[in-house]
Amino acid sequence: MSVELQGSLFTDAAEDFGPLGSSVTRRTLTRGAWVDVRPGWAGSVDLFDRLVDGVDWRAERRQMYDRVVDVPRLVRFYSESEPWPEPAMSEAKSALDTHYRSELGEPFATAGLCYYRDGSDSVAWHGDNIGRSAVEDTMVAILSLGATRQLMLRPRGGGASLKFTLGHGDLIVMGGSCQRTWEHAVPKSTRATGPRVSVQFRPRGVR
Ligand SMILES: O=C(O)CCC(=O)C(=O)O
Ligand SMILES: [Fe+2]
Secondary structure, X not given: OOHHHHHHHHHHHHHOOOOOHHHOEEEEOOOOEEEEEEOOOOOOOOHHHHHHHHOOOEEEEEEEOOEEEEEEEEEEEEOOOOOOOOHHHHHHHHHHHHHHHHHHOOOOOEEEEEEEOOOOOOEEEEXXXXXXXXXXXXXXXXXXXXXXXXXXXXXXXXXXXXXXXXXXXXXXXXXEOHHHHEEEEEOOOOOOOOOEEEEEEEOOOEO
């Protein structure tokens, strides 16, 4: 490997998950909810490939009336007491903690991974409101890797939806009351769509 290449790799690695500082743009929603966006937070890592190949992905099943249906995506949830598969995930968490700790009042603790194999994988409208987020303000930070997909948000109970286009390395943070007053979804895409991995960081007791 040439010295020059080593140099550029070093530079790129140092740029991944850099301090969020003023690179984050906040959009205030209704009812005490907000969304922060930081495009291109992790542009240079090959974290996507390593997660796709290295994680023991599990099919998600969900009770729907009297049937159990497959949820069209693969998932893997890491608690805080379990080793995470990639050091880069811990680096991202550290940078998130540095930026949000005082506002959030606690560190991010868990990492949820979702693998959308193509455009027919999706997640339906929901709030991450299992646990404390059913009654408390909190934050859910999402690092999007791989193919570009839309994350939609809409007020719970009805109202116009907002579309956030998430490309490789983009960060979006849903905060305030967002998990209980708004819903989010990743709709199916009819376009030819490559695979995407979503990494969600949540505080303890929020799911
Ligand atoms: O794919 C995403 O970024 C969203 C995932 C999500 O909302 C969830 O797993 O709760
Ligand atoms: Fe969610």
